[in-house]
Amino acid sequence: MQEPIEPGFMVFVADGELGVGAVREVHAENRELVVNIENGGDFTLPAEAIRDVHEGKVILDVDHLPQAMRKALHHPHDSEYPDSVYAATDPRDGALKD
Secondary structure, eight states, X not given: OOOOOOTTOEEESSTTSXXXXXXXXXXXXXXXXEEEETTTEEEEEEGGGEXXXXXXXXXXXXXXXXXXXXXXXXXXXXXXXXXXXXXXXXXXXXXXXX
């Protein structure tokens, strides 16, 4: 059973990778949540976009993310690492790759 999602939980593209944002709001009545992606803004996601939840972490299912969010996820760490393009280590985790 998945733990309940709460505002403030960190958001990840793949477990074991750098966090890409945080949960802002949880709307249990319509099974959606609002997440803020670093350098990308707020996005509303359906429950299907969540792969896993544990230890205060929300792991996204990249295949169910809106295209605008997928685009934002290519560069969430630009302020810290201006020359990098974010991608999880293992593409089998469903991570974004250029």
